[in-house]
Structures are given as structure tokens and as C-alpha cells.
Amino acid sequence: MGQNILVTGGAGYLGSTMVPDLLAAGHKVTVLDNFMFKQSSLNHVCNHPDFSVVKGDIRMEQTVAPLLKKADIIIPLAALVGAPLCNLDPIGATTINHDAITLMLKLMSREQVVLMPTTNSAYGTGDKDHFCTEDSPLRPISQYAIEKVKIEQELMQRENAISFRLATVFGMSPRMRIDLLVNDFTYRAVHDRFVVLFESSFKRNYVHVRDVSRAFQHAILNFDKMKGQIYNVGLSEANISKKELCEAIKKQVPDFTFVDAPVGKDPDQRNYIVSNAKIEATGFKTAVNLDMGIAELIKGFTMIKNAIYGNV
Numbered sequence: 001m002g003q004n005i006l007v008t009g010g011a012g013y014l015g016s017t018m019v020p021d022l023l024a025a026g027h028k029v030t031v032l033d034n035f036m037f038k039q040s041s042l043n044h045v046c047n048h049p050d051f052s053v054v055k056g057d058i059r060m061e062q063t064v065a066p067l068l069k070k071a072d073i074i075i076p077l078a079a080l081v082g083a084p085l086c087n088l089d090p091i092g093a094t095t096i097n098h099d100a101i102t103l104m105l106k107l108m109s110r111e112q113v114v115l116m117p118t119t120n121s122a123y124g125t126g127d128k129d130h131f132c133t134e135d136s137p138l139r140p141i142s143q144y145a146i147e148k149v150k151i152e153q154e155l156m157q158r159e160n161a162i163s164f165r166l167a168t169v170f171g172m173s174p175r176m177r178i179d180l181l182v183n184d185f186t187y188r189a190v191h192d193r194f195v196v197l198f199e200s201s202f203k204r205n206y207v208h209v210r211d212v213s214r215a216f217q218h219a220i221l222n223f224d225k226m227k228g229q230i231y232n233v234g235l236s237e238a239n240i241s242k243k244e245l246c247e248a249i250k251k252q253v254p255d256f257t258f259v260d261a262p263v264g265k266d267p268d269q270r271n272y273i274v275s276n277a278k279i280e281a282t283g284f285k286t287a288v289n290l291d292m293g294i295a296e297l298i299k300g301f302t303m304i305k306n307a308i309y310g311n312v
Contacts, residue, residue, distance in 0.1 A: 002026035002027040002028055003027050005030070005071065005075060006067050006070070006073070007019055007032070007077060008058050008074075009032075009033055009076070009078030009079060011031060011033040011035060011039050011042050011175055012033070012175050013209065014117065014173070014209060016041035016042055017173045017210060018075070018077075020044065021214075023050055023051055028050040030053070033055065033056075034078075041173075044174070054067065058078045059096065068108055073112070073114075075115050076117075078100070079096060083121075083143070083145070084179075086147075087143065097144070101154075101155075102151070102154060105155065110158070111160065114162070115219055115220070116151070116161065118149075119148045120165040121142070121144065122138040122139070124268065130203065130272045132232070133275045134230045141267065141268050152165075160223075162223075162226055163229075163230045163231070164231055165232045166207060167207040167276075169208070170290075170293050171293045176304065178304075182290070182297070185246060186249055187304075189256040190301040191305060195246065195258050197242050197260050197261070198261065199266055200258075202271040204270045204271070207233055207234045207238075207286065208287075210287070211286045211287055212233060214284075218282070226282055232275060232276050232278065234274050235288075236276045236277075237290075239274060251291075
């Protein structure tokens with residue numbers, strides 16, 4: 001039986017993949033989004049009778065409160081995502097990523113379900129072996145990671161909540177993001193044929209955007225045994241370094257070149273191997289491997305180029 005689901009930020013990178021999947025599974029979905037990127041990423045579901053959309057700001061109680069009253073499940077995707085964007089607007093980051101979620105939690109009843117994406121950026125460099133489980137100490141560095149940790153702590157005071165510590169997401173989505181690492185490097189391989197790496201030995205975990213959507217659907221179906229818990233969500237065979245990622249891309253774009261240079265520093269100092277065993281033990285398995293995702297990105301970037309001011 002379908003449920004009433006409120007997805008904030010549902011027109012974004014994750015949401016524009018997840019919302020059609022939720023509708024296809026028989027749920028009624030309401031999206032609240034401010035459409036700050038002028039995206040039209042949900043055009044293809046406007047004909048669906050169980051889809052509703054509200055243009056508004058999640059920080060406004062008069063906007064959020066009536067939508068929450070109708071929802072069985074809340075999926076709060078609305079956020080300024082990533083350290084660079086949060087650094088551009090630190091006040092907006094605090095009010096959107098922390099204060100607005102705190103407001104939502106305050107307005108919700110104890111019976112309502114929250115499925116929340118957080119981040120494994122908070123692991124920093126992990127332990128001495130760079131290995132991380134959900135019980136590993138958190139060492140958030142950037143404002144983005146610090147506020148995600150604070151929200152997760154508030155979220156876990158609720159019985160009917162699940163936190164998903166997402167690996168770095170990749171893959172094509174109706175509201176595309178080219179700044180995510182696999183997407184970025186594949187874009188550069190397709191259009192520039194080279195990339196300059198810094199901290200090329202740093203490892204991190206990755207996960208396809210469709211597998212993120214599948215993890216949320218898995219949680220809805222298995223909520224009673226998963227609730228009140230934190231789960232890493234990633235592709236277990238993709239705990240790889242930046243250099244290894246480039247080598248994987250080069251297999252499909254043979255004239256792609258990459259070189260090392262001390263030209264930057266990861267604001268979260270992500271260098272870890274993440275265990276996804278906990279969510280896998282609930283029966284969840286990823287479906288899209290890294291090579292499949294790179295192949296799809298190559299097709300996508302054949303159609304997409306960010307060259308608004310270029311003549312060629």
C-alpha cells in the first residue's frame with residue numbers, strides 16, 4: 001500500500017531520480033523545492049496523478065507545517081550540499097542544512113518516519129587504517145560535514161528515523177551535477193581529455209544515484225527492522241583512490257591523461273575505506289557498478305557541455 005511522502009529538495013540531483021521511483025512504487029509524493037537552480041528536472045512526472053509540487057522555502061514554518069501534517073514519510077533532501085557551496089554561503093548553509101531540519105523535527109509527530117541523507121565526509125581520514133564503520137569516530141572538518149553530524153545526532157533521538165551516510169554519489173540524473181568527483185573526472189575525460197590531480201592517493205567510497213534511490217525504497221519496505229539506525233550507503237567494491245578512479249575512466253576513454261600536482265586540498269580531508277556491511281546485512285545490494293556508471297556518464301556528457309560563453 002502506497003504512503004504519503006514529502007520530499008524536500010525533490011527537484012535536485014538525488015530527488016529528480018528518487019521521486020519518479022517512489023511514484024512508480026505506488027506512493028503519493030509531494031515535492032517542496034525553491035528551484036534555486038531554475039531546474040525543470042521533474043517535468044516528466046507532472047502527468048502523474050499522485051505527484052504534487054510546491055515552490056517554497058523549507059525555512060518557512062508556514063510553508064512546511066501544512067505539508068508535514070499530510071506526510072507519513074519525510075525525506076529531507078533540501079540542502080546546500082558540499083563544502084565549497086557551504087563556504088560560499090555559510091549563513092544560508094546553517095539555516096538550510098541545520099535550522100530548517102531542526103524545525104521540521106520539532107513540527108513532526110513521533111509516529112512520522114524520517115529517512116535522511118547525511119554524509120560519510122564526517123569520517124575525515126578514518127582510523128589509523130583509514131577504515132570506517134558506522135561506529136567509527138566522526139572527525140568532521142568543513143561546515144557542511146559539521147552541521148550534517150549535528151543533524152544526525154538530533155535525528156537519532158527519534159525512534160522512527162534512519163540516517164544514510166552516503167558515499168560520494170555519481171551517475172546521470174535529470175538535475176545533473178557535474179561537480180561530484182566521478183562525474184567531474186568523467187566530464188573532463190570526455191571534453192578536455194586530461195585532469196590535474198591533487199591528493200591522488202586519497203581513497204573514498206562511491207555510490208550510483210539510482211542505488212541511493214533504491215536504498216531509500218529498501219528502507220521503506222524494511223523499516224521496522226532498520227529504524228533508529230545509521231547506515232553507510234556505498235558501492236563496496238568502489239573504495240578507491242582518485243588515481244584508481246582515473247585509471248577506470250581511462251579504460252573507456254583511452255586518450256584521457258592525468259597528472260599529479262600539489263594544487264589543492266580536500267576541505268574534508270576524505271581518505272578512508274568505508275564498510276557498507278551493515279546495510280548489506282539487511283538485504284540491500286547495489287545494482288550499478290563504477291564501470292557501468294562511467295559508461296552512462298560518457299553518453300551523458302556527449303550531450304552536455306557547460307560552455308555558455310564559449311564559441312565552440
